[in-house]
Amino acid sequence: MLIAMTGVSGSMGSEALAQVMEQEGVRTRVLLTPRKGNDKLEKELVKQYGARIEILRGQVYDKKTCEKLVSGADMLVNMAAVIPPRSDKDPKASYLCNYKGAVCLADAAANAAVQPKFIHISTVAVYGNRTLEHPWGRPGDPLLPAVYDHYALHKMMAERYVMERGLKNFAVLRQSAMLYEGIIFKNIHDGLLFHTTLNGPLEWVSARDSGYLIRRIAERELAGGNETFWNGVYDIAGGPQNRCTGYDTFADGFSLMGGSPKKYFKPCHCETRNFHGLWFADGALEEMFGYQRDTVKGFWEEIGKKYKFFKAAKLVPSALIRLFLFRRLLGDGNAPAKWIKEGDEGRVIAAFGGMEEALSLPRDWEDFAVADAAQWGGREARPLENCKDKLLSHGYDESKRPSEWTIEDMRAAAAFRGGACLSEKMGATPYEKLQWSCSEGHVFSASPYTVLKGGHWCPACLSEGWNFDALAQKSPFYAQVWYDSHARGENMRYWFDEEGNARFEEVAKERA
Numbered sequence: 001m002l003i004a005m006t007g008v009s010g011s012m013g014s015e016a017l018a019q020v021m022e023q024e025g026v027r028t029r030v031l032l033t034p035r036k037g038n039d040k041l042e043k044e045l046v047k048q049y050g051a052r053i054e055i056l057r058g059q060v061y062d063k064k065t066c067e068k069l070v071s072g073a074d075m076l077v078n079m080a081a082v083i084p085p086r087s088d089k090d091p092k093a094s095y096l097c098n099y100k101g102a103v104c105l106a107d108a109a110a111n112a113a114v115q116p117k118f119i120h121i122s123t124v125a126v127y128g129n130r131t132l133e134h135p136w137g138r139p140g141d142p143l144l145p146a147v148y149d150h151y152a153l154h155k156m157m158a159e160r161y162v163m164e165r166g167l168k169n170f171a172v173l174r175q176s177a178m179l180y181e182g183i184i185f186k187n188i189h190d191g192l193l194f195h196t197t198l199n200g201p202l203e204w205v206s207a208r209d210s211g212y213l214i215r216r217i218a219e220r221e222l223a224g225g226n227e228t229f230w231n232g233v234y235d236i237a238g239g240p241q242n243r244c245t246g247y248d249t250f251a252d253g254f255s256l257m258g259g260s261p262k263k264y265f266k267p268c269h270c271e272t273r274n275f276h277g278l279w280f281a282d283g284a285l286e287e288m289f290g291y292q293r294d295t296v297k298g299f300w301e302e303i304g305k306k307y308k309f310f311k312a313a314k315l316v317p318s319a320l321i322r323l324f325l326f327r328r329l330l331g332d333g334n335a336p337a338k339w340i341k342e343g344d345e346g347r348v349i350a351a352f353g354g355m356e357e358a359l360s361l362p363r364d365w366e367d368f369a370v371a372d373a374a375q376w377g378g379r380e381a382r383p384l385e386n387c388k389d390k391l392l393s394h395g396y397d398e399s400k401r402p403s404e405w406t407i408e409d410m411r412a413a414a415a416f417r418g419g420a421c422l423s424e425k426m427g428a429t430p431y432e433k434l435q436w437s438c439s440e441g442h443v444f445s446a447s448p449y450t451v452l453k454g455g456h457w458c459p460a461c462l463s464e465g466w467n468f469d470a471l472a473q474k475s476p477f478y479a480q481v482w483y484d485s486h487a488r489g490e491n492m493r494y495w496f497d498e499e500g501n502a503r504f505e506e507v508a509k510e511r512a
């Protein structure tokens, strides 16, 4: 079996490559970008795997490169990503890699003499912000990418393209918050750290388990196939032991240095909304492939033992770490504290609701109630049974399988999204496109699967920037979760101008 892969220089990709190569009967063809840093990796991979690996150098958004990559491949795994904070600073790189790359790969796969089965790695970021009001998420939930988050938006556009490309076999896997070896070192250089909401739900999965999942899928293919797996959208969940909050994550990570969030910064330094992260109600991938082995607790223990840095850091007084590390971070251009100081109103409204809201946040930990994930059901082993009444509605009879969907189901789902299904009848499969209209009057096509199981809706609305305040007013589908962290009276539209500046405007309210 020949597996083509992108993103193997990244955290998940390197794990996936190493683990599928443990499998007999697997050869790989991997795409490395031309950057010099990959020269060493290329040599190492050739040395390690010899003739079992073929290395292509090129860009994932280059048509010819993608055609070479997929030619003769049985499976294609797209793990290439430009993630925050780089995507925040270099939106063009995010667009090219996260969106254009997926387009080129899907086109190449669709046009190949023999279509490879295409696994596209997407992200939990497409779901947008969650609070403990609705911590549980699953495929089919509304996609509400955080305001000004290029990464989430480009990934959302990418997975839609993959789902709509008419491939014979695709799978979209939404990666959760991922634990990897360099996680602390990578995240103490950028204000991005403070985008995390303290009491927001997070579910972690390790890069190692994510790589193991890809290996398990490959194994199953070799053994004869994954009939029930293909043509689906899934979440790469981490499991009950890995569900926590933003605060818990900081507390776990910082404890390696002998510190805690309370020692390093103030509650008012973190965003109160506009982040992403949730607890996964569906365990479909775990049921199929049994890949969840690592726990958050075990992960931090392992990291603490492995790096002498943390032992040394424990000897440094917390006050010094606060002064030299976190105070510097608070002044970074990507830190909410910096936006407040500089009066970057659009970002402050997106992150807090407004300047007044941001300035009235507790500066003292004594005035801040830290939520306990366990109390909110986060540690429960079988969430789907336990949280049924807390799930978001998808606006149609979910007891039906996709093959049983009727045009009436489509009409009900469309109305719940504030729009309409314009088609008169269903296609031969739920993957055949229908015509729809959104609440703003745009007409678009999408397959029932993309809408009902993907959670996607109108692409024209997306192209107008982040307009979810207006859309939620007409869409009960969005409203059920949007108003957990937005006031009903808000009416903002956020976008980037041609120079890449974050812009916003208050849209005049429509009076009934």
Ligand SMILES: [Zn+2]
Pocket (backbone or CB within 6 Å): 438, 439, 440, 441, 442, 458, 459, 460, 461, 462
């Ligand atoms: Zn629209």
